[in-house]
Amino acid sequence: MRAVWALMRRGHDLVVTAMAVVAGLALVWLMVAIVWSVGMRNLGMQPHAWLFTSTEYGVFYMTMLGAPWLVRRRGHVHIELVTATLPDGVRALVSRAVAAGCVVVCGYLAWRGYLLVQTNIARMDFDVRAYFYPRWLLTIAFPVSFGLMAVEFARFAVGRELMHTGQAGIHE
Template identity: 25%
Template sequence: MRLYITVISAISRVLGVLAGAMLFSAVLSVSHMVFVRSVLGWSTVWQTEYTAYAIVAATFLGAPWVLIERGHVNVDILQLAAPRPLRTAMQVASALVSLLFVAMLAYAGWFYFEEAWSGGWTSDTVWAVPLWMPLLPMPVGTVMLALQYIAEIMRLALDGADPVEHQPVLFSASTEEARP
């Protein structure tokens, strides 16, 4: 079990780095487009489409890494208030529901990708990108997200929920100043 968790988490982290690189390439693409339009006065062909595809791909491919970092939207006020065994059960239940949703999304993404691949679909733009390329990150990212949810469920089964003091705090309701 620990080997599975380690391998899947390592792959998710690599996909997170790839997602970051795709976002950076999208920034470069927009910068190129602004330069070409504003400075050179030329029209652009591929930049807008590439940027949209890169951002969507980064979203799907980066999702497993975001799960590792506990960055997905999560209303956890009840979990944090619950005793550790109940918190573990609530986190497992939440992960199972999420896993079911992600598995259905992965199936739909694979079906859509396969249809674009076998049908030879291309975008309706001058660039005419084969649509299987921008669609591939959806099934890859959602399958990896499902595998990462399984790894998280295994981690919860082995270690239980993280103690409350180790939970990341994004916002604090406290108005007190930090004391030395």
Template identity: 30%
Template structure:
């Protein structure tokens, strides 16, 4: 998924650059390029989120973790992961309902290009499902670590 995200980001940069050149030098309107770049950015953002979570690369506040004892910090991480899992599972579910609605009703954007809306909803749904799975794995690992530390203590 990381490679797809990188390709989507590159495609978005190329699309926006060509839009600037086309509008500035050729004085032509380009209504499709804005939506295409947004679709690419949605894909890059959501498809890479599980990988970023796997390396714990999301922005976090580390001031608290340095002050807490190791065991309390493990509990804090487990609680945060569980809360994130609940949110991401709900987000994935709602994204899937939007995907189904857009697919079954044939929804498109309101521009003259009118690409189907199921494309960004599919990217959102897939990305959030992957993120929820990653968070579920991290919750299982955290629970296992907490159980092992209780057995040692």
């Protein structure tokens, strides 16, 4: 049974890391697309419509796909100023409670995202701007990302590590 859990954890870690790599590639694409678009404008040309649309999608995917990795690395926005002043036992309790709350919120958002994907598929919704893009390919990021964030927050809620280190200002 322990081997199964280890395999599942490695698979989960691989998925989260792969999503972070894709988010990084989206960031590179954003840089290229923006330079390309600005260059075209400076040369008096009209940038391609798909160029603008792809940057919008890139910002969205970069945010959603990178979020679980950021949670794992404690790179998400949270304030250590208050928790750093708490005694160790109280800080651990507060940190686990906050992480558990995050699990609940992310789980709810993952569920609502799943329902949204189902609706997009049932209605055969398309994002129609520069090209026809099935909307579910956008909204699938919600249940996947929020579901994986719930798992990452759960690691802090019940695992050995705490989300709040008690070292305010150390990592800035």
